[in-house]
Amino acid sequence: MTKIIKPSVELGPKHSLKQKLTPSKSKSYSENSALQLTSQMYFCLLIFQLLNLASLVLQLHLVYLLFATFALALQFIVYLNIARKGALASKPSQSIKSYVTAKILPSWLILLLAISGSVAIAVAGQTLGILLSMMHLLCFAYSLKMFEIPRRKDLYQLVVLGIFVATSSLIFIQSIYFSLAVIVLVFGNFMILLNLFAPTMAVLAQAKLVAKLSLYSVPLAVALFVGFPKLSPFWQVPSVESAKVGLSDSVKIGDIAQLALSDELAFRVSFQNSKPKHAQLYWRAMVLDDFDGVTWRQSRRDETQNSQSAQSSYGSATLEHANSSADIELPGRGLTYQVIAEPSFQSWLFALDFATSEQGNIGQRNDFALFYRGIISQTLSYQVTSYPAAKMSATLSDTSRALNLLLSTDNNPKLLAKGQQLRQQYPDDRQLINQVLTELNEENYYYTLQPPRLNNHSLDQFYFDTRAGFCEHYASSFTYLMRAAGIPTRMVVGYLGGEFNLSGNYLSVYQRNAHAWSEVWLPNDGWQRIDPTAAVDPERVERGFSTSLMQEYDDLSSGFFSLQALRAMWWYKQVKMQIDAIDYQWTRWVIGYTGQKQSRVMAQLLASLKQGKNVLYFLLILAGAVLLFYGYKVVKGKAKGKPEDKIKALYLKTLKLMAQHQLVKARSMTAQQFADVIATARPELSANFCAISNGFAQLSYQKFTDDISQQERDKQLIKLQLSYRRLRWQLWLAKLGID
Amino acid sequence: MQTVVANILAQIESVVIGKPHQVQLALACLFAKGHILIEDLPGMGKTTLANTLALTLGLSYQRIQFTSDLMPADVIGVAIFDKATKLFQLHPGAIFNQVVLADEVNRASPKTQSALLEAMEEGRVSVDGVTHLLPEPFFVIATQNPMSHAGTYPLPESQLDRFMMRISLGFPSIDAERKILQSITSHRDVMDIKPFLGVEQLREIQQHIATICVAPAIVDYVIALCRVSRQSESQAKVLSPRAGKSLLAAAKSWAFIQNRDYVIPEDIQAVFSPVCEHRLAPQQHHIFEQADEISQQILSQIDPTNPLF
Incomplete structure (x- = not known):
């Protein structure tokens, strides 16, 4: 039985195969325009479609991703079948076989899919936003086009679409590694395109040719990058990453301790001249002066107004404005530096006290914190000049005095009592502050990443019982205590210190450098920075993390993939630092090349061109280059x-x-x-x-x-x-x- | 000079009808001072070609019909005691002529064959210890029947190598055959052949051929061809440097007949098969098939525009 059945079973596919292959062959000979591809080519196309779409995968909607995966899988299976049958049918001598592109879906179905997909995207557009819906439309077209490549022209369209998809992912991510990956991907797409034009060429030769052509295009690309007007985008980049780790505009006890484990970069700074000491690197981000017993916020006074108009009503951050303001005295020379902030999807900026910036898109709040007029959704570079010795608000208005003395009296009675008692003991503000700091230093207070849990965020419990906490514990208790004692005090959050990269000569500040401290207002001296953490753990302020904290830090982060041993190796540090430096330069010069910078560069270029000397130099260099090239040609020709x-x-x-x-x-x-x-x-x-x-x-x-x-x-x-x-x-x- | 060549060709072609290529090859071979072997079935016009060629050249000419009982002495000659001078006197054989037609050379015994072929190579003969120089110029036109025919002794490879070319005529085309059948062929026609060339003129032509330009690219091509014949494993026989030399000489001569004073790759390709095939495949069994298969294979492996890569 089996013997009889078997051949018939074997014959089945062969027969169907013949039927499939013969008409396709005759078709290919009769129709010149019908496209024939090798199975290799198909798989290349599929793989590159997968890769191109993968570059956007974080941005795409799940429904679309499912559709794209399904489409790719369907095509993969169909072509795999064709290739396998082809391999069975072809003689061993014909190793490479071409097929007419298979028609997987009927054209009416493709049309139906296209219409329904477009409608779906249009409907979802409200939630997606204009940019993302356009992106989805592009990717959707890319997925569908793969089903329909009967002619050469369609294939070109497909590949060009793929290049467009791959490069558009740069709207969302611009880090150097990702950019390099996208460049490689585009290179691969070019290879496919070239393979269509010159299929007989060896792969190596193709790669060489693509590399050569790409090199040719580099000068043009550089010229365009430097010279082409930087238009602001027509779209708002959606804040997809708004759930990012980082400071937020309200701080609860324990928030910053969580950040301390994050290795994510917050911003980078390069100083123009000299670098200040670690203990002076208090990067102010925002001032929190409203405390409801649990959470520190920016004062409600701002929230009553529309936040946008409130921001614009604030003063400009220029030096001129600061000089004209009665609140500020600016002794000494300024410290100029450039900050490159990573996208935080917030609007505050980081700077040392007291900061001025000449950039138009940067403003200054009443509490002297800088902010960006807009949302930092992309890497932002700005220039700041700080005056560390500045005196801020020598006189305090009644409203802000009231605000900064406001207490929610009900939940921390012990601290309140202590504050009042201290006030009676020390009529002088400075003596009082010193007394509190000495207490913090001499009594059994611990600085730790893992503070014991507090009931109902009670500061009393921390200050009098557990006595172990992170910077925000100390800062908020201190602020509370000072307010209880009748000294206007506010809490400031930001970052402390940073890691200096020697090879790149810049400072990296990570999320784990997040810090909280206090500012007290003293008559005649204005707002003064007081860091209670410094009293508890001076090393934290002088050098970053103290050794005991470092140990704790390592214990906390040691998991299965612990990098603890690796961290200890000096070469790992070196390599990391080098890579960081490259990334920094990329961020600074390529991503940070904004429209403003561009206009500055252009203005400089024009100015120097106006001075004839530079033109002469330029011409001389050009002539020299031409002569060198010619000489090289002659020598090469002679050698030949x-x-x-x-x-x-x-x-x-x-x-x-x-x-x-x-x-x-x-x-x-x-x-x-x-x-x-x-x-x-x-x-x-x-x-x-x-x-x-x-x-x-x-x-x-x-x-x-x-x-x-x-x-x-x-x-x-x-x-x-x-x-x-x-x-x-x-x-x-x-x-x-x-x- | 070219008019002489044209005349010679015209005359030969009027006798050997419809085979201009073979006629030109044969002439090129003789201009290049090479001996020629014409191989074909009986009755294809081998002897006619050889005869006409010899007569046209206007040199002293003798035909030897090789048979199985032909002795070396019949070819070379024999020393006979002369009573008058009391000395052995050579009675020269047929070989002491400028053009020798060795008809059906493979019917003779190997001994006789080798006597002839030795003379071809050395240009002299020894009889009873005395060496006698052969006349200058000295051409041998040999014909032979295919090996499979009865009563043949195949020429060994070493002796085949002494022929610059081996050509075969093949069947005539319909038109040519019609002409052949219609013409009143007789030996008288052959007798009518006028010699167009004397010794002096022949020498002149040969000197001129020596001046024909062979560019380095052509030498490279010949080298590449020879080398590729040595690389293939399936082939027992290869092209020796002598073969390469013959190839170049024949190509120069061919270029001269084409009225060109430099050699181009086409010349090499034209003479490659007649010059090399008998060195690569000495025993030709299938005369009716495309005979020069191996040489075509070798030619197809080399790019004449870029031979050494």
Whole structure:
């Protein structure tokens, strides 16, 4: 039984295969326009579609992702079947086989899918936002196009779409690694495109050619990058990452301790001249002066107004404004530095006290914190000048005094009592503060990443019982205590210190550097920074993390993938630092090259061009470069030697070119025979090709008489090179179907 | 000079109808000072070609019909005691002529064959210890029947190598055959052949051929061809440097007949098969098939525009 059945089973697929293959073959011969591809090509296309879409995967909606995965999987399975059947059917001698592109879905279904998908995207557009819905439309078209590539033209469209999809992912992520990955991806897409044009070329040669072409395009790309006007985008980049780790505008006890485990970069700073000491690197982000017993917030006074108009009503951050303001005294020289902030999806900025910035998009609040007019959704670079010795608000208005003395009296009675008691003991504000700090230092207070849990965020419990906490514990208790004692005090959050990168000469501030401290207002001196944490753990302020805290930190972060051992290795640190430095330069010069910077660069260039000297230098350099290039050519030409070798090289190059266009010389054909073949097969090419071919034959085989001068030969060679270029042009035109 | 060549060709072609290529090859071979072997079935016009060629050249000419009982002495000659001078006197054989037609050379015994072929190589003969120089110029035109025919002694490879070319005529085309049948062929026609060339003129032509330009690219091509014949494993026979030399000489001569003063790859390709096939495949069994298969294979492996890569 089985013996009888088996052959019939085996015959089944073969029969169907024959039926499938024969019509497709005849079709391919009858229709010239039908596209034939090798199975390799199909899989390349599929893989690159997957990769191109993967670059956007974080931005895409789950429903679309499911659709794209399904589409890719369907095509993969169909082509795998075709390839397997093809491999079975083909003789071993034919290793490479081409197929007409399979029609997986009927065209009406594709149309239906396209319409319904577009409608779905339009409906979802309200939640997605304009940019993301456009992105979805692009990707959707890309997925669908893959089903429909009956002709060459469609394939070009598909590949170009893929390049567009891959590069558009740069809107969302611009880090150097991602950019490099996208460049590689685009390079791969170019390879596919080239493979369509010159399928007979070896892969290595293709890669070389793509690399060469890409190199050619680099100067143009650089020129465009430097010179092309930077338009602000028509879209608002959605705050997809708004759930990012980082400071928020309200701080509860325990919030900052959580940040202390994050290695994420917050911002980077490069100082123009000298770098201040670690203990002075208090990066102010925002001032929190409203406390409801649990959470510190920015004062409600701001919230009553529309936040946008409130921001714009604040003062500008320029030095001029600060000088004119009565609140501020600016002694001493300023410290100028550039900050590159990572996207935080908030609007505050980081700077040392007291900060001024000349940039128009940066403003200053009443509490002297800088803010950005907008949301920092992309890496933002800004220039700041700080005056560390500045005196802020020598006089305090009644409203802000009231605000900064406000207490929610009900939940921390012990602290309140202590504050009042201290007030009675020490009538002088400074003595009182010193007394509190000394207490913190001398009594059993611990600085720890893992403070014991507090009931109902009770500051009393922390201050009198547990006595172990992170910076925000100390800062908020201290602020509370001071307010209880009648000293206007507010809480400030920001970052402390940072890691200095020697190889890049800049400072990196990470989320784990987040810190909270207090500012007290003293008559005549204005707002003064007091860091109670410094009293508990001075090392934290002097050098960053103290050794005990570091130990704790390592214990907390040691998991299965602990990098603890790795961290200890100096080379790991070195490498990390180097990579960081590269990333910094990329962020600073490429991503940070904003419209403002561009206009500055252009203005400088124009100004220097106006001074004729630079023009002269420029011309001299240009002339030098041209001369060098020419000299190189001459030397190279001399090194190559005899004219017949040159012309042979040219002839062989021509043959290669012809081979790329399916005009292959049979191996044993002589130059004359091939020229005859071309003359009959492609008479329009014959004029240029025969010139080269005859020149080659003449110079290679005939007797040389020395009366033809070298010059004349060179002239002939140049003429032939001209014919080569014409021939190449003709061939490309013919390939593109233009006559 | 070219008019002489044209005349010679015209005359030969008027006798050997419809085979201009073979006629030109044969002439090129003789201009290049090479011996030629014409191999074909009986009745294909081998002897006619050889005869006409010899007569046209206008040199002293003798035909030897090789048979199985032909002795070396019949070819070379024999020393006979002369009573008058009391000395052994050489009675020269047929070989002491400028053009020798060795008809059906493979019917003779190997001994006789080798006597002839030795003379071809050395240009002299020794009889009873005395060396006698052969006349200058000295051409041998040999014909032979295919190996499979009865009563043949195949020429060994070493002796085949002494022929510059081996050609075969093949069947005539319909038109040519019609002409052959219609013409009143007789030996008188052959007798009518006028010699166009004397010794002096032949020498002149040979000197001119020596000046024909062979570019380095052509030498490279010949080298590449020879090398590729040595690389293939399936082939027992290879092309020696002598074969390469013959190839170049024949190509030069061919270029001269084409009225060109430099050699092009087409010349090499034209003479490659007749010059090399008998060195690569000495025993030709299938005369009716495309005979020069191996040489075509070798030619197809080399790109004449870029031979050494």
